Amino acid sequence: MRVLIVHNILWAHYKSLLFGRLAQQFGAEDTLLVIQLALTEGHRKGLGMPDATSVGYPFQVLHNGSLDELPLTQRISRLIKAAFAFRPDVVLLTGYYDPAQLLLGTLLKLRGCRVVLQNESTALDNPRTGWREQLKAAFIRRCDGIFCFGTRAADYMIQLGADPRRILVRNNAVVDNQLLAQTHAASLPQRQAQQTALGLKPRNLIYVGRLIDIKNLAALLNAFAAAHQTIPSDMADEWGLILLGEGDQKALLQAQAAQLGLAERVVFLPGCDWRDVPRYLALADVFVLPSLSEPWGLVVNEAMACGLPVLVSDRCGCAVDLVRDGQNGYTFAPDVPEQLPERLRQLLAASTDERDRMGRESVRLVAPFDPDRVGRAMYDALKQVSGR
Known part of the structure; x- marks a missing residue:
């Protein structure tokens, strides 16, 4: 042949x-x-x-x-x-x-x-x-x-x-599920030290990708601010948001975060080689992809291979195959404004054991890919x- x-x-x-x-x-x-x-x-x-x-x-x-x-x-x-x-x-x-x-x-x-x-x-x-x-x-x-x-x-x-x-x-x-998982696991022992060095909160949401309009990141910032106000203050104090990547929306998003009073909670980190992505995923607890349109979203595979719960827009092609609501995370409709902050609130308020369970389910669901x-x-x- x-x-x-x-x-x-x-x-x-x-x-x-x-x-x-x-x-x-x-x-x-x-x-x-x-x-x-x-x-x-x-x-x-x-x-x-x-x-x-x-x-x-x-x-x-x-x-x-x-x-x-x-x-x-x-x-x-x-x-x-x-x-x-x-x-x-x-x-x-x-x-x-x-x-x-x-x-x-x-x-x-x-x-x-x-x-x-x-x-x-x-x-x-x-x-x-x-x-x-x-x-x-x-x-x-x-x-x-x-x-x-x-x-x-x-x-x-x-x-x-x-x-x-x-x-x-x-x-x-x-994606290379095995290599990603190995790199993520090797990075976990340095998690706290790396969080301190980068000025991160103990618990974090993370987005990985280009900072461009179609990724719907302005809505993510608004939703994070809204969800942050609906959970107990001691719990809210633990949470931050990492935006890993570059793009023409970066300055606007930084200004928006400051306007929302999130300047100390939203950390912008520069884009990196795909091999380094799991090292940053090790600093986070939940992965978010809020795109208005996405043929698939391979970064969701990467996050799931690393054992993270995921929150994914239902406009992403991967949502149907990789995300089970309540099992390894949630999907949401970006054209229904109240859904994203509510889903964020559920994940922020979940116990560590519950998020760990969701992470294990992510690994299982991404295994066929x-x-x-x-x-x-x-x-x-x-x-x-x-x-x-």
């Missing part, structure tokens, strides 16, 4: 992890190649360039720079040339939003190659109307298999006309589609 994967950039740590675990399943009779369209993207340049030596699978990069600098015509010609030279039995496309991948999938299909699509999107991400939806639907109906991040992504594919029997993997959203399990499921599905 000859499998070709097409991905936009080399630097996407969770995709690299998954492709590596998939590669481990390949036997002597199999061949895998991952074509990366470029090394990085414009908005990632400030984070440095990826380390190609750490990639655990065979790959080819078509442009040694930013994807934004590669004209569409060159992207198409280079991709088709490289793919045709490889002669795959199965191609896994990771983005139907890319005209180059759509064209390649169509041409390979005409040559007898099986086409599998990986989908992260849901019907809730953006308005879903017009000719783009019709084009996607026509392409999706021709696919031989589909890998989805979760239930909502699968539902969206079915809505566009996919045969449910061709949705072969439904838990494609993975494990790279080893999913890598094996992907290999079996590709083998099935190839007919070999």
Whole structure:
């Protein structure tokens, strides 16, 4: 079996992890190649360039720079040339939003190659109307298999006309659960000292991600202020909020926190490499993702792998698959203003034992979204589609 994967950039740590675990399943009779369209993207340049030596699978990069600098015509010609030279039995496309991948999938299909699509999107991400939806639907109906991040992504594919029997993997959203959990556990003995050094409260909510409007962080600050006032003062004194990340909303959020009287309770920390995220999660007791829109939300996987209760907007794709209300945390509707402060109040007022129980349930619920399990499921599905 000859499998070709097409991905936009080399630097996407969770995709690299998954492709590596998939590669481990390949036997002597199999061949895998991952074509990366470029090394990085414009908005990632400030984070440095990826380390190609750490990639655990065979790959080819078509442009040694930013994807934004590669004209569409060159992207198409280079991709088709490289793919045709490889002669795959199965191609896994990771983005139907890319005209180059759509064209390649169509041409390979005409040559007898099986086409599998990986989908992260849901019907809730953006308005879903017009000719783009019709084009996607026509392409999706021709696919031989589909890998989805979760239930909502699968539902969206079915809505566009996919045969449910061709949705072969439904838990494609993975992080390195084991490494995250190990790093988190190793950081816990330094928790109190680190909290003191960073000016944190003994107990903390934490958000990890970009500080941008769609993440709904202004509502989180308002909700934290409201919830803080509804619990006993001795309990309220223990709680703070960590916002870990950078973005164009940072100054506005800092001003809002001061206006709400939360300047000493809300701590802004700079963004960090994903490997360091569990060290900061070790300083917190509850993870919050309040986004207005989120195809999935892999940071929720990370928090759950580290054993934290989670509070997640129901506009996040992961909410359906990973969050059980009252078991490992809660979901809330961002368009119902009273829900977020009430859910926060419940978590702030819960006992330590109750939050610990929720954290253990998080670990259990995220276990199926494990790279080893999913890598094996992907290999079996590709083998099935190839007919070999």
